[in-house]
Amino acid sequence: MTANDGGPPLSGVRVLDFGHVLAAPFCTRLLADLGADVVRVESSRHPDFPWPSSYRHTDGRHASYLNTNRNKRSVAIDLKHPAGRDIARRLATAADVVVENFSAGVMSRLGLGYETLRESNPGLIFASMSGYGNSGPRRNWTSMNMNLQGCAGLMQVTGAQGDPPTAISNSWNDYIGGLHTGYAVIAALTERERTGKGLHLDMGQFECSVSMIAPLLMFSAVKQRNPDRMGNRSDRFAPQGVYRCAGQDEWCAVSVRDHVQWRALARVMEEGAADAPLASDARFAGVSGRMRHHDEIDERIEAWTGGLESADVEARLGQAGVPAARMRRVQELVEDGTPSGAYKRMAEPRVGSMLTTALPMEFSGSALPAATPAPGLGQHTREVVREWLDLSESGWAELDDEGALV
Amino acid sequence: MRILDFGHLAGAYAARLLAESGHDVVRIDAPGGDAVRRTGPFLGDAADPEQGAFHHFLNAGKRSVSLDLKSPAGWQVFLALVRTADAVVTSRPLPMDHDAAKTGLVWTDVEEEADELCAYARSGLLSLTGQRDGRPTLLGGHMIYLATGIQAAVATAAALHVLQGTGQGQRVRVSMQDCLETFVEQAMVEYTFSGTRTERRGNRGTITAISGALPCKDGHWVVSQINRPGRWEKFMEWVRDPELMADPSLASDDAQREKKDFIMDRVLAWSRQFTKSEIVEEGQRRRFPSSPVSTPLDLTQDPQLMARGYLTEEDDPRFGRIPFPRGAVARVRGQEMRPAPTLGEHNAEVLAELGYSEAERRELLETGAV
Numbered sequence: 199m200t201a202n203d204g205g206p207p208l209s210g211v212r213v214l215d216f217g218h219v220l221a222a223p224f225c226t227r228l229l230a231d232l233g234a235d236v237v238r239v240e241s242s243r244h245p246d247f248p249w250p251s252s253y254r255h256t257d258g259r260h261a262s263y264l265n266t267n268r269n270k271r272s273v274a275i276d277l278k279h280p281a282g283r284d285i286a287r288r289l290a291t292a293a294d295v296v297v298e299n300f301s302a303g304v305m306s307r308l309g310l311g312y313e314t315l316r317e318s319n320p321g322l323i324f325a326s327m328s329g330y331g332n333s334g335p336r337r338n339w340t341s342m343n344m345n346l347q348g349c350a351g352l353m354q355v356t357g358a359q360g361d362p363p364t365a366i367s368n369s370w371n372d373y374i375g376g377l378h379t380g381y382a383v384i385a386a387l388t389e390r391e392r393t394g395k396g397l398h399l400d401m402g403q404f405e406c407s408v409s410m411i412a413p414l415l416m417f418s419a420v421k422q423r424n425p426d427r428m429g430n431r432s433d434r435f436a437p438q439g440v441y442r443c444a445g446q447d448e449w450c451a452v453s454v455r456d457h458v459q460w461r462a463l464a465r466v467m468e469e470g471a472a473d474a475p476l477a478s479d480a481r482f483a484g485v486s487g488r489m490r491h492h493d494e495i496d497e498r499i500e501a502w503t504g505g506l507e508s509a510d511v512e513a514r515l516g517q518a519g520v521p522a523a524r525m526r527r528v529q530e531l532v533e534d535g536t537p538s539g540a541y542k543r544m545a546e547p548r549v550g551s552m553l554t555t556a557l558p559m560e561f562s563g564s565a566l567p568a569a570t571p572a573p574g575l576g577q578h579t580r581e582v583v584r585e586w587l588d589l590s591e592s593g594w595a596e597l598d599d600e601g602a603l604v
Numbered sequence: 605m606r607i608l609d610f611g612h613l614a615g616a617y618a619a620r621l622l623a624e625s626g627h628d629v630v631r632i633d634a635p636g637g638d639a640v641r642r643t644g645p646f647l648g649d650a651a652d653p654e655q656g657a658f659h660h661f662l663n664a665g666k667r668s669v670s671l672d673l674k675s676p677a678g679w680q681v682f683l684a685l686v687r688t689a690d691a692v693v694t695s696r697p698l699p700m701d702h703d704a705a706k707t708g709l710v711w712t713d714v715e716e717e718a719d720e721l722c723a724y725a726r727s728g729l730l731s732l733t734g735q736r737d738g739r740p741t742l743l744g745g746h747m748i749y750l751a752t753g754i755q756a757a758v759a760t761a762a763a764l765h766v767l768q769g770t771g772q773g774q775r776v777r778v779s780m781q782d783c784l785e786t787f788v789e790q791a792m793v794e795y796t797f798s799g800t801r802t803e804r805r806g807n808r809g810t811i812t813a814i815s816g817a818l819p820c821k822d823g824h825w826v827v828s829q830i831n832r833p834g835r836w837e838k839f840m841e842w843v844r845d846p847e848l849m850a851d852p853s854l855a856s857d858d859a860q861r862e863k864k865d866f867i868m869d870r871v872l873a874w875s876r877q878f879t880k881s882e883i884v885e886e887g888q889r890r891r892f893p894s895s896p897v898s899t900p901l902d903l904t905q906d907p908q909l910m911a912r913g914y915l916t917e918e919d920d921p922r923f924g925r926i927p928f929p930r931g932a933v934a935r936v937r938g939q940e941m942r943p944a945p946t947l948g949e950h951n952a953e954v955l956a957e958l959g960y961s962e963a964e965r966r967e968l969l970e971t972g973a974v
Contacts, residue, residue, distance in 0.1 A: 207762035232762050250857055252798030261797040334911035340893045344809045348817050348826035348897035353807055355744030363817045363824050363897050364741055367732040367802050367810040368790050377754040382933050384761040385625040388768050405914045405932040410747045412929040413657040418901040419926040420647040430742050433644045440740055449740055451725035523722035527731045528791040540785030553796050555789040558782035559759040563774030564766055
């Protein structure tokens with residue numbers, strides 16, 4: 199194993215990206231970060247959904263677009279125009295991978311379905327990632343991230359018993375669907391080198407998200423009941439929770455995994471107190487007792503944390519060897535910098551520079567490409583069409599005259 | 605290709621995904637069962653390493669070899685296994701020289717956090733999960749490990765792609781803390797561009813105004829709609845709420861963002877009169893992204909999962925005929941997934957494949973190295 203002397207893992211792989219909003223563009227960003235040549239098919243006639251955003255550049259690109267579509271190129275093709283569909287078909291013939299997240303049937307209606315494209319490109323890997331997949335009773339259902347958070351079980355396994363359905367304020371399902379599909383595409387590319395055969399990956403974002411709770415689905419299948427919702431607690435040790443600290447919306451997570459940590463917690467909490475009943479209370483001596491009396495212990499912990507800054511709680515417990523972490527917010531991740539470097543700065547001509555998400559993977563033998571800014575609409579039409587279709591200047595001029603490259 | 609799986613929850617899901625693509629995945633189990641097997645809840649009545657729900661899902665499609673890596677003989681078997689492998693996925697550091705072990709090997713280190721809740725708090729994700737103004741909450745089902753596992757599967761697959769193309773092996777590192785922080789990216793982008801702080805919103809969406817889980821007669825349903833031209837008017841044709849209809853300015857993005865709580869509160873009052881299926885089906889008929897809110901028990905009978913073959917039925921010797929989640933990738937690849945192996949189920953078989961004679965196999969099994 200030598201250090202980073204190889205090119206990016208997916209160099210030489212051509213990806214044609216028909217994605218919109220987030221799930222498919224997130225998937226193709228992953229492929230681009232790993233070195234694939236990702237070309238987005240876009241059109242001024244049918245722009246990507248106007249995603250509500252606090253920032254929109256004069257060219258129509260919004261903040262999330264800039265982060266999700268870096269490292270890609272853009273061709274502008276009107277797919278409603280017959281000549282446009284023909285160019286898209288020819289690009290797909292030159293591609294290794296097509297990724298799309300239209301509703302079921304849309305690509306086929308455009309004459310760009312897998313069955314059509316495979317005739318001229320039998321090695322094509324065609325990944326569909328609609329909400330529920332292209333078959334089954336819900337194939338025509340339309341869905342967004344929040345629909346899938348509800349439908350795939352996330353909301354009902356998060357939170358404590360009796361809580362209303364509880365969501366996460368991010369695009370969880372787009373990430374989960376995008377990662378699963380990215381994995382499936384890479385695995386299929388590797389297999390294709392042996393078999394020469396392409397395939398249609400009809401991924402359903404719903405199924406990807408259901409896999410995230412599939413162990414609990416298996417529990418319910420056998421027990422014919424739902425598992426208990428655990429909130430912040432553990433079924434193996436106690437106490438564990440997120441405790442309110444002094445100030446507005448300040449919290450500290452504490453996780454006591456064994457007896458030594460329990461005694462350490464009690465010692466820290468009772469420092470300077472007139473009486474020190476927690477450590478000596480026989481009811482709390484064993485883990486089963488602490489689980490039985492979890493509510494009472496939580497109240498006692500919160501009575502202590504409520505008077506302290508969250509950073510103070512974290513520091514005191516950390517010194518005593520008790521796992522504790524204050525709740526960090528996005529502004530702290532950004533301003534303090536993440537120790538891991540989850541985000542990095544990228545040149546972005548529209549704004550000078552911006553923070554963008556790093557790929558959370560390290561390879562000892564493959565260099566990853568440096569991030570380049572998200573493309574303007576149609577910025578690379580000419581270069582990609584000429585390059586992928588191997589066109590001469592006059593061939594390009596002919597295509598451009600048809601009025602479909604907009 | 606052959607993959608050795610020595611992963612905790614994230615590593616085990618990465619290796620399961622490799623099995624879903626048809627690779628031969630050998631799970632290295634500790635002699636008494638490891639932490640994955642001991643992760644609850646349990647399908648039976650006891651906290652038994654053969655009955656863990658996580659073991660049953662994460663180890664399906666794999667073979668199990670139980671090895672005592674502390675015994676010299678067990679370690680030698682492990683090294684012999686490594687020499688036959690294309691990739692190793694591990695969540696534990698192992699005392700070995702990867703370069704010397706085998707040329708052309710992908711070695712994936714998955715750095716998993718021992719304290720799930722603390723890792724979640726540090727990552728920033730805790731501040732985005734839970735009820736508004738209420739206590740922030742961990743995502744259920746240890747799902748953040750599985751989400752990390754997909755990242756590890758992507759990284760391993762990318763390195764296997766290089767291996768197949770060039771014969772070059774390499775070391776891959778995926779850290780759970782890094783992965784979790786990247787899932788905050790949307791809030792990061794909003795904050796860095798405009799200073800907007802993304803908050804917990806219970807079960808309401810953050811991006812679009814019309815978005816959230818709402819109570820109905822028999823549970824909850826979700827509606828979530830990006831505002832496009834004409835959609836507000838169509839939504840009003842369906843909801844027919846006089847207070848919302850009285851304010852035509854609500855058709856604009858800005859007004860919707862400003863008044864999203866008012867909008868959703870009015871929609872909530874309306875949706876209470878319908879059952880889940882009534883309102884979801886009508887919503888879909890009108891092309892509004894709507895869906896039921898499902899529990900894990902609901903999902904065991906989900907018509908979409910059954911029709912697509914994500915859920916199959918398996919005869920389990922212990923639990924009878926049960927719905928079995930084949931997996932998102934296995935389904936699309938038509939890959940059969942064997943139920944999770946019992947501890948050391950494939951010891952003799954794998955030793956034979958490695959070329960150990962019958963006498964050597966007997967000795968390894970009797971001394972407890974295997």
